[in-house]
Amino acid sequence: QLQLQESGPGLVKPSETLSLTCTVSGDSISGSSYYWGWIRQPPGKGLEWIGSIYYRGSTYYNPSVKSRVTISVDTSWNQFSLRLSSVTAADTAVYYCARGDLWSGYYFWGQGTLVTVSS
Amino acid sequence: QSALTQPRSVSGSPGQSVTISCTGTSSDVGGYNYVSWYQEHPGKAPKLMIYDVNKRPSGVPDRFSGSKSGNTASLTISGLQADDEADYYCCSYAVTYTLLFGGGTKLTVL
Numbered sequence: 001q002l003q004l005q006e007s008g009p010g011l012v013k014p015s016e017t018l019s020l021t022c023t024v025s026g027d028s029i030s031g032s033s034y035y036w037g038w039i040r041q042p043p044g045k046g047l048e049w050i051g052s053i054y055y056r057g058s059t060y061y062n063p064s065v066k067s068r069v070t071i072s073v074d075t076s077w078n079q080f081s082l083r084l085s086s087v088t089a090a091d092t093a094v095y096y097c098a099r100g101d102l103w104s105g106y107y108f109w110g111q112g113t114l115v116t117v118s119s
Numbered sequence: 120q121s122a123l124t125q126p127r128s129v130s131g132s133p134g135q136s137v138t139i140s141c142t143g144t145s146s147d148v149g150g151y152n153y154v155s156w157y158q159e160h161p162g163k164a165p166k167l168m169i170y171d172v173n174k175r176p177s178g179v180p181d182r183f184s185g186s187k188s189g190n191t192a193s194l195t196i197s198g199l200q201a202d203d204e205a206d207y208y209c210c211s212y213a214v215t216y217t218l219l220f221g222g223g224t225k226l227t228v229l
Contacts, residue, residue: 039165046122047157047165047208049218060216096164103212105155105170112164 002026004097004110012091012117018084022097022110023077030055030075035102038071038082040093041112048093052102053080060102087117123148123209123221130227136197139224141209142190147219149190153212156185156194159223160205168207169194196226204228 008020022036029036037052051061053071061069065084073080084091094114100106124142131137141148141156148154154172157165167176169185172192182197192211196203209221 046223047159047210047220049210049220062217100167101170103151103153103218105167105176105210106165107167107176109164109166 002099002108004099004108006095006097006110006113008113008115010114010116012087012115013119014088014117015086018082018087018091018115018117020082020095020097020113020115021079022081023079024099025078027099028075029073029078029080032099034099036073036080037098037100037106039096039098039106039109041096042090042093050082050084050095054102089117091115092117121219123211123219125207125209125221125224127222128225128227130229131196131199132229133199133201135199136195137199137226139194139196139207139209139226141192141194141211141221143192143211143213143219144190147190147211147213148187148192148209150214151212152187154185154187154192155210156183157208157210158203158205159208165208199228201228 003025005023012018035052038050053059068085070083094112096112098106098109156169159165173185213219
C-alpha cells in the first residue's frame with residue numbers, strides 16, 4: 001500500500017531555508033514511471049503547485065518560486081526532498097508531497113505538514 | 120500566470136446536481152486537455168476526482184464528471200450526498216511547464 005510521509009522542521013526563521021523530505025513506502029521511486037511533486041496550501045487559502053521531479057532527475061518548477069526552490073530525489077532512501085530558500089511569512093503553509101502523472105493529476109498524497117515561517 | 124477562476128461557493132440539496140466552473144485562458148484550460156479536479160475535506164489531503172478533463176481515477180463514483188468548453192472546465196456532481204460537502208479545486212497545465220490551481224469552491228449540501 002502506497003504511503004507518503006512528509007518530515008522536517010515545523011518552524012523556520014525568515015530568510016532561512018525550508019527543507020522537507022517525503023519518504024515513500026509501498027512503491028520504488030526509481031522503479032516508478034510517475035512524477036513526485038510538492039504542493040502547498042497557506043492557512044485558509046488555496047493550493048499551489050511548487051514543483052515535480054522524475055527519478056532520473058528531470059524537474060519542473062512553478063515560476064513563482066523557481067529562483068528559490070530545489071527538488072531532489074534520493075533513490076537509495078526512496079525519498080525526495082524540497083528546499084526553499086529565503087523564506088518569508090508568505091511561505092507559511094501546509095506542504096504536501098504527492099505522486100502522479102506530471103500534468104494529468106496527483107493520485108496519492110501525504111498527510112501534509114505545517115511549516116510556519118516566523119522569528 | 121494568474122490562478123484559474125472558480126466560484127467561491129455553490130450549494131445544492133441531496134439528490135440534486137451541481138456544477139462547478141473553472142475559467143482560464145487559451146494558455147491553460149483552453150489549450151490543453153490537462154484539467155484535473157480535487158476534493159478536499161477539512162483537515163484532509165486533497166483527493167483526485169477527475170484527470171485529463173473527464174477521466175475518473177479508480178474508486179471515484181460516476182456521479183462525478185468533468186467536461187470542458189473553450190477556456191472553461193466544469194465539474195458536475197450528480198445525486199448529491201452529504202459527504203460531497205467539501206472544497207473543490209480545479210487544476211490545469213499552463214504554458215510553459217507549470218500547473219495552475221483555481222482558488223477553490225466550497226460546496227455546501229443543504
